[in-house]
Amino acid sequence: xxxxxxxxxxxxxxxxxxxxxxxxxxxxxxxxxxxxxxxxxxxxxxxxxxxxxxxxxxxxxxxxxxxxxxxxxxxxxxxxxxxxxxxxxxxxxxxxxxxxxxxxxxxxxxxxxxxxxxxxxxxxxxxxxxxxxxxxxxxxxxxxxxxxxxxxxxxxxxxxxxxxxxxxxxxxxxxxxxxxxxxxxxxxxx
Numbered sequence: 701x702x703x704x705x706x707x708x709x710x711x712x713x714x715x716x717x718x719x720x721x722x723x724x725x726x727x728x729x730x731x732x733x734x735x736x737x738x739x740x741x742x743x744x745x746x747x748x749x750x751x752x753x754x755x756x757x758x759x760x761x762x763x764x765x766x767x768x769x770x771x772x773x774x775x776x777x778x779x780x781x782x783x784x785x786x787x788x789x790x791x792x793x794x795x796x797x798x799x800x801x802x803x804x805x806x807x808x809x810x811x812x813x814x815x816x817x818x819x820x821x822x823x824x825x826x827x828x829x830x831x832x833x834x835x836x837x838x839x840x841x842x843x844x845x846x847x848x849x850x851x852x853x854x855x856x857x858x859x860x861x862x863x864x865x866x867x868x869x870x871x872x873x874x875x876x877x878x879x880x881x882x883x884x885x886x887x888x889x890x
Contacts, residue, residue, distance in 0.1 A: 814874065844856055
């Protein structure tokens, strides 16, 4: 089943680091997911696991039930830059004794990642190919670590909900229009 999937990160030890988001200095503060139907419509409410309500270890262990080698097709992450989120999850899970095989995370988990579509829609240029350039995604995601540091959790939740809504809308449009683009352009002898 397809699931909208994303994470947010914050400073691990109340120490500000560069914006490179290295898992040695940042931790996962939220994991959000939502089942989607074949047209990209949500099947239920967005679920947000919050580190500040329990711990990073607990939300990682709870979410780990979705990322398992025996059930790879039961959870198909749909998002923007999904490899980042899965890689960050893998790195942070190791801190709690959960060893994910690199091959499984990067090659066996089936993903739908809109990052590459956005790069293509941007003339195959990386600059200005962020999700916020293609939908109404809030641009203030870089503030999430600061909000976390200042315990401004409501701002983080508002950001997450806005990003989720914008992503779902964009994803639904792509699901509708890309197959027609293929037919109209006679790709693959369609």
